[in-house]
Amino acid sequence: MRREPAKNTNSPFTERPRQMESQSFESPKTPFFNPLQIGQELSSKMIEFSGANVSAALNFAVKLSSVRSPGDFTNILANHASDNLKMLTEELEELSSIIRKSSGMGERSRDTPLGS
Secondary structure (H helix, E strand, O other), rough: OOOOOOOOOOOHHHOOOOHHHHHHOOOOOOOOOOOHHHHHHHHHHHHHHHHHHHHHHHHHHHHHHOOOOOOHHHHHHHHHHHHHHHHHHHHHHHHHHHHHHHEEEEEOOOOOOOOO
8 A cells, every 4th residue: 555645835845945936036236246247348458458569569660670779779678668567567457457346346556466
């Protein structure tokens, strides 16, 4: 003879799933982390930076073509290295700013290291 299991409708094992079925899970209107939006922002910045870097490289090549002495060469090289370092620093600050905003860390001062 086969025995039927007891039907207890007030069991916590049956009540909780019913409550979960009735709840609607909506995504928040202002998400804390939106990877697609962050990726788009970072991509557009990287494309912008690429254009600036190519332009700087072409300007450097033009200046090198006008070198007349070893002193000119060292001055052009030093100026280009200095300008490149400044540009790289600004680019990294912009990228880290986007990442900080997206992670909810907010803006920090320039003197505060990224990891602290």
